[in-house]
Amino acid sequence: MTRIEVLKTYKLYIGGQFPRTESGRYYPLLDKKKNVIANICLSSRKDFRNAVVAARGAFGGWSGRAAFNRSQILYRIAEMLETRKAQFIEELLLQGATKSQAEKEVTLAVDRLVYYSGWCDKFTAVFSSVNPVQSSHFNFSVPEPTGVVAAVASEDSSLIGLVSVIAPIIAGGNTCIVLASESKPLCAVTFGEVLATSDLPGGVVNILTGNAGELISHMASHMDVNALVYCGSDKATIKSAQELSALNVKRFFNWSLNWNDGSSQNPYLICDLQEIKTTWHPIENIGTGGAKY
Amino acid sequence: MSKKSKPEITLNFNQGWQYAPAPESSDHIRLEKKYGHFINGEFVAPASGKYFTSYNPSNEKPLADVGKGDARDMDKAVKAAKTAYDKVWKKMPAAERGKYLYRIARMIQERARELAVIESMDGGKPIRESRDIDVPLAAAHFFYYAGWADKLEYAFPGRTPEPLGVAGQIIPWNFPLLMAAWKIAPALACGNTVVLKPAESTPLTAMKLAEIIRDSGLPPGVVNIVNGFGDAGAALVNHKDVAKIAFTGSTDVGKIIQKAVAGTGKKLTLELGGKAANIVFEDAPLDQAVEGIINGIFFNQGHVCCAGSRLFVQEGVADKLIRKLKDRIETLRVGDPLDKNTDVGAINSKEQLEKISYYIGLGKEEGAEMWQPSGNIPQTGYFCRPTLFLNASQSHRIVQEEIFGPVLTIQTFRTVEEVIEKANNIPYGLSAGVWTDKGSRIFNLTGKLRAGVVWANTYNKFDPVSPFGGYKESGFGREGGVQGLAAYLKI
Numbered sequence: 001m002t003r004i005e006v007l008k009t010y011k012l013y014i015g016g017q018f019p020r021t022e023s024g025r026y027y028p029l030l031d032k033k034k035n036v037i038a039n040i041c042l043s044s045r046k047d048f049r050n051a052v053v054a055a056r057g058a059f060g061g062w063s064g065r066a067a068f069n070r071s072q073i074l075y076r077i078a079e080m081l082e083t084r085k086a087q088f089i090e091e092l093l094l095q096g097a098t099k100s101q102a103e104k105e106v107t108l109a110v111d112r113l114v115y116y117s118g119w120c121d122k123f124t125a126v127f128s129s130v131n132p133v134q135s136s137h138f139n140f141s142v143p144e145p146t147g148v149v150a151a152v153a154s155e156d157s158s159l160i161g162l163v164s165v166i167a168p169i170i171a172g173g174n175t176c177i178v179l180a181s182e183s184k185p186l187c188a189v190t191f192g193e194v195l196a197t198s199d200l201p202g203g204v205v206n207i208l209t210g211n212a213g214e215l216i217s218h219m220a221s222h223m224d225v226n227a228l229v230y231c232g233s234d235k236a237t238i239k240s241a242q243e244l245s246a247l248n249v250k251r252f253f254n255w256s257l258n259w260n261d262g263s264s265q266n267p268y269l270i271c272d273l274q275e276i277k278t279t280w281h282p283i284e285n286i287g288t289g290g291a292k293y
Numbered sequence: 294m295s296k297k298s299k300p301e302i303t304l305n306f307n308q309g310w311q312y313a314p315a316p317e318s319s320d321h322i323r324l325e326k327k328y329g330h331f332i333n334g335e336f337v338a339p340a341s342g343k344y345f346t347s348y349n350p351s352n353e354k355p356l357a358d359v360g361k362g363d364a365r366d367m368d369k370a371v372k373a374a375k376t377a378y379d380k381v382w383k384k385m386p387a388a389e390r391g392k393y394l395y396r397i398a399r400m401i402q403e404r405a406r407e408l409a410v411i412e413s414m415d416g417g418k419p420i421r422e423s424r425d426i427d428v429p430l431a432a433a434h435f436f437y438y439a440g441w442a443d444k445l446e447y448a449f450p451g452r453t454p455e456p457l458g459v460a461g462q463i464i465p466w467n468f469p470l471l472m473a474a475w476k477i478a479p480a481l482a483c484g485n486t487v488v489l490k491p492a493e494s495t496p497l498t499a500m501k502l503a504e505i506i507r508d509s510g511l512p513p514g515v516v517n518i519v520n521g522f523g524d525a526g527a528a529l530v531n532h533k534d535v536a537k538i539a540f541t542g543s544t545d546v547g548k549i550i551q552k553a554v555a556g557t558g559k560k561l562t563l564e565l566g567g568k569a570a571n572i573v574f575e576d577a578p579l580d581q582a583v584e585g586i587i588n589g590i591f592f593n594q595g596h597v598c599c600a601g602s603r604l605f606v607q608e609g610v611a612d613k614l615i616r617k618l619k620d621r622i623e624t625l626r627v628g629d630p631l632d633k634n635t636d637v638g639a640i641n642s643k644e645q646l647e648k649i650s651y652y653i654g655l656g657k658e659e660g661a662e663m664w665q666p667s668g669n670i671p672q673t674g675y676f677c678r679p680t681l682f683l684n685a686s687q688s689h690r691i692v693q694e695e696i697f698g699p700v701l702t703i704q705t706f707r708t709v710e711e712v713i714e715k716a717n718n719i720p721y722g723l724s725a726g727v728w729t730d731k732g733s734r735i736f737n738l739t740g741k742l743r744a745g746v747v748w749a750n751t752y753n754k755f756d757p758v759s760p761f762g763g764y765k766e767s768g769f770g771r772e773g774g775v776q777g778l779a780a781y782l783k784i
Contacts, residue, residue, distance in 0.1 A: 126450060129775055133756035134433070141760050141776060147743075226765065239556025246551035248720070249544065249563065249766045266451070268784060275764050276776050279739045281749045 010038045010185065012047060012209065013192030015054030016202020021210075022046050029095075029185065037094055040185050043210035045218045048150075048177060051206035052224055055148045055175040058203030063145045063173035067121035074117035074171060077198040081163075082110045084194060088159055091186040095158055108260065109163040115265050116167035123172070123267045127274070136283045143274035145173035146251060147226035150219040152212045154231040154259060158184035162191060164259040165231055166205055168269035174227075177206045177219075185209040213237070220244035220252075227251035227273055312626065315633040317420045322407045324497065329360035330520055331503035333373035334513025339520075340365035347496055350417040351630050351639035351674040359496045362521030364528035367488065370517035371532045374459040374486040377514030382486050383456060385512075391442030394481055396509040398435035401428065401474075404505065408498055412470055413630040415497040417639030417675070418593050420631050430755060431474035434773075437757035438478035441778060445483065448775050454782040456484030457560055458536035461529040463550075465542045466492035466641050467596040467697075473499050475772045476539055477516055478757075483781035485537065488517045490529055494642045496520045527553070535559060539780060541598075544695070544721070544766050562770025562780040564598065564762055566695040567723030569744065570716035571601030571752065572706075575609040577728035581750065583617045586701070589726055589752040591625065591637050591679055595699040596645070598767070599724035601752055603692060604703045605712050611705045615683065622679050623666045637699060640675040649677050649698030656682045656691040661702065687715055695721070709734070717743045722764030726752045745771070 011018040023044035029037045041047075062070070081088070085106050092102035124143060131139040149169050154161030158181055169176045180188030192207045208215070212232070220228055220241040228245055230238060233256045245252045253272050257264040329338040339360035346355045360366070382390070401408065405428045412423040445454050460480040464472035469491060480487050491499035503518050519525060523546075530538055530553050537560040540550050544565040554561050571589050573582045589601025606614050630638035640646040657663055661682040670676040677699055685692050685702035692702045706712040716725060724746040727738045739747040745763045748754060755761065760774035770780045 129760075131756065131758040131760070131774055133754070133759055135754060135756070137751065137754060139756070139759050141774060144740075146764075235556065242555030243552045246548045246555070249548060249551065249565065249768060251769050268452070275745060275769075276760050276762070276771050277739070277745060277747065278760050278774075279747045279749060280751055280754050280759070281735065282751050 008038070010040050010189040010209070012041050012043060013189070013195065013205070013207040014047070014051045015057070015206065016196060018192065022050070031094060032096065038186065040209050043179070043208040043215065045215070047208055048215055048218050049222070051177040051208060052148060052150075052222055054203035054206055055177055056224055058201055059147060059175045061201055062170070062175055062204045065173070067124065070171065070173065071117050071120035073199050074113055074120060074167065077194060077200065078110050078113035078117060080194045080198050081106070081113065081191075085110075087190060088187055091190060092158055095184045095186055105157065105160050109159050112160070112163055112265055113167055116171040116270070119267055119270060120171045123270050126267065127271055131278070136285045137280050138283050139278065139280050141276050141278040143172070143271065144277050146273045146275055147174060148224060149174045149176040149227045149229060149273055150222070150225045151176055151178045151229040152216055152219070152231060153178055153180055153188070155181050155183060155212070157181065157259060159187040159191065160259045161231060162188050164264060165229060165255065169229070169273055170204055172270040172274050174273050175204045177208065179208050179210060179212055179215055179219075182209070182211055216241050217244055220250065221247055223248045225250060227253070229253045229255055231255045231257070312634045314629070316629060317410055317413075317631045317633060319410050319414065319631065322410050324357050324411065327358045328496065328500045328520070330362055330366055330370065331500070331507070331516075331518040332366070332370045333517065334507060336503070339363070340369070345493065347415055347494065349414050350641055351671070353674055356415060357497060359520045362490070362519040362525040366519050366521070367525060367528040367532060370488045370519045371459055371461070371529070371534050373514035374488050374517050375534050377512055378458055378486040381512045382515050383484055387443035387445070387484070390484065391439045391482065393509060393511050394435050394439030394442065394478060397505060397511070398432045398439060400505045400509055401432035401435065401502075404501070405429070405432070408470060408501055410631065411501060412498050413638065416466060416469055416495045417630050417641050419635040419638040420633055421635065422593060426755075427468055427471045430757065431471045434471070434474040434757040435478045438482040441479075442482040445778065445782065448778050449782075449784050452784050454483070454778075454784050457781060457783060458485060459534055460485045460487050460537040460539060460781060461532065461535040462487060462489045462539045463526045463529065463542065464489065464491055466495040467593060467598070469495035470498040470502060472541055473502055475541075479772070479777050480539070480781045481515065483778060485781050486515045488519060488529055488535070490519055490521060490526050493520070493522050530554065537561070537781065539770075540564070547768060560780075563768035564770070564772060565723075565766065565768040566721060567598045567600070567763065567767050568603060568693070568695050568719055568721045569599055569601045569724040569726065570603045570605055570742070571726035572605045572712055572716060572728065572738065573607065573610065573614060574729035574731070574734065575607045576730045577610070578730065578750070579610060579614055579617060582614065582728040583621050585726060585728065585750070585752040586618060587621055587625070590701040591699050592753050594637055594640055594677070596641055596697055597753065599746060599753065601724075601726050602696065602701060603716075604701055605715065606703065606705050608705045608707055615703065618681070619664065619666075622681070623668065625666065625679055627668065627670045627676055627678065629671070637679060640677050640698065643675055645697065646675040646677060649696060649700060652691055652694070652696045652698070652700060653680055656685070656689070656700070656702070659689045659691060661685040661689060661691060687718065693719060709737070713738070713741050717741075720766040723767035724748070
């Protein structure tokens with residue numbers, strides 16, 4: 001008798017835990033032959049709001065970490081993903097990818113994490129400035145993370161779209177809630193398991209599955225979310241999300257990029273979710289002759 | 294080791310504090326009786342034929358009539374800006390673009406005295422401020438961005454930045470000329486053309502700037518200035534040929550604009566309201582802190598988005614600091630904006646005075662303890678006494694809402710943690726102040742305060758090289774510095 005396979009229950013990833021949706025709702029994920037691959041959580045507004053609480057709670061600690069430490073944690077995520085390549089390839093195959101497409105997507109995702117790992121302790125130097133003001137003050141400007149970011153990942157891909165949106169957000173010290181591709185959610189949930197074993201503090205990344213059309217208005221209108229990233233191109237969605245973003249002057253970004261393309265990874269995505277802080281302090285004005293040798 | 298404390302010396306403000314009037318002459322200024330708009334290099338009458346009057350808020354006398362712009366004027370201005378962008382400005386070598394900005398900077402300096410006097414007459418701010426801050430900074434802003442025009446590729450590593458097109462810019466009444474400079478200079482340096490709408494209560498220095506722009510030989514249509522009210526601003530925001538909107542003003546209006554721009558693809562930057570915490574620790578140099586507090590809240594009558602309107606004092610020095618603060622406020626001279634001895638000028642408009650008075654009444658109702666100095670204020674014109682609210686609490690509306698006037702709320706605190714929490718617990722995040730002698734504490738605070746500008750042991754300093762702008766509901770985007778270029782470029 002053949003062994004009965006143990007199937008995995010696909011759940012959400014909120015605050016470092018793997019809860020089911022509080023709503024009890026699900027949608028079946030079907031393969032090409034209409035067989036059920038898994039019952040996926042259909043996240044509710046309440047799940048999103050719980051995730052915002054987790055993300056807000058994690059923000060102070062994550063943004064306060066040394067940039068080198070964040071860099072190492074992003075690198076650790078890449079290591080964990082690399083060692084679990086087989087599982088992600090299997091899930092991509094289940095969701096309709098070819099073997100070569102699947103392999104390419106997973107390795108690209110690993111490399112993308114390594115790319116942003118490197119930026120963690122470098123973008124600040126590239127985008128900061130010391131400003132030579134006229135008066136006797138020391139004046140400098142540095143980027144600081146915007147805060148809690150909600151994101152709708154690309155519908156087109158299961159893994160690379162998700163990783164490509166999460167990495168620049170957290171590399172810069174933000175925390176986030178990401179809604180995975182509705183039609184290709186498997187890798188998102190499994191990526192949560194990677195994150196959970198990568199020394200990433202709980203709540204820094206929260207992953208939901210469900211319907212973007214249902215959730216994006218709640219993401220855009222939430223008063224404790226500082227920014228919204230939408231990785232899609234639907235014009236009506238962009239318009240309504242931008243309108244609702246005005247409620248708390250939320251920063252809105254439409255990252256409608258081809259994540260398979262190398263140019264889609266760049267430090268300007270990190271900068272989108274940074275605020276520039278300028279600090280002034282007086283300089284004592286004694287010894288105005290200056291150094292004479 | 295305890296020393297016997299000396300008896301407190303009480304200052305007597307009722308005598309010995311008289312000053313002779315020292316008014317700045319307004320003889321040399323040239324004001325027309327009537328201004329229209331500045332479109333395509335010419336001064337033109339408004340399409341509606343209607344005008345409104347700009348008053349001097351210090352004596353309620355009319356200064357000039359100004360064209361009431363509407364959608365027709367805006368359309369004409371945007372078309373002129375679009376044509377100038379396509380046919381002239383985007384084709385011009387960047388270094389030449391920069392040279393026009395240098396010319397404008399120089400001509401502002403040449404006409405500085407006239408600009409300062411008109412600024413004080415139209416807006417009510419003390420001549421000391423318009424002469425020493427507004428006008429020199431406006432010239433410096435043009436001078437600074439002039440030099441960026443042919444160096445933009447150095448500002449964005451790995452990118453070739455491109456201009457956006459026509460920039461629609463709406464500015465407030467608190468720094469009329471300076472805000473025009475903050476908006477126009479970087480837009481032009483980056484290769485865009487401009488339609489600017491000044492605030493309806495302070496349009497006159499923008500018209501003088503239009504004269505300078507005309508005299509500088511800047512090609513027609515590169516800068517257009519249309520006067521008017523909110524409906525004119527809305528017509529600009531909603532115009533289909535505008536590629537970028539830059540707005541400075543209240544958070545309420547900023548939200549309306551953000552909503553209006555939704556789905557259009559227009560690039561947007563917002564510089565909105567604030568309610569800055571100014572935090573004084575026990576080890577702070579108290580006399581300097583007092584000067585900083587005064588400058589923080591009474592500069593420009595408190596009509597400053599980054600005003601230090603929430604004072605937090607550590608308990609151990611609260612009594613001493615508040616006594617010193619009251620003594621210093623007693624010496625402030627509230628009066629004629631053109632008098633060189635004036636510290637606090639006129640409130641910008643009747644509407645604003647009513648709003649401030651409403652909040653002062655509200656503060657009393659909410660249970661905070663009001664204090665005002667004993668001196669007289671002029672009986673005509675719009676004036677307001679510098680006002681303190683002691684024992685204010687975090688939930689008071691006078692603590693949570695932007696008053697935009699010379700009103701300071703005072704709260705005390707014990708620990709660093711407590712004051713960070715209180716300072717950040719507000720929807721705004723534009724600026725903050727920290728006063729302490731301890732360097733490590735300064736950096737702790739400047740790192741944890743969620744605000745775009747933090748002044749440590751100083752307050753309300755501005756410079757063209759220094760980026761300015763907010764976190765949270767204080768807006769997004771920066772003005773000034775290398776970071777200010779991003780607002781006007783496709784990167």
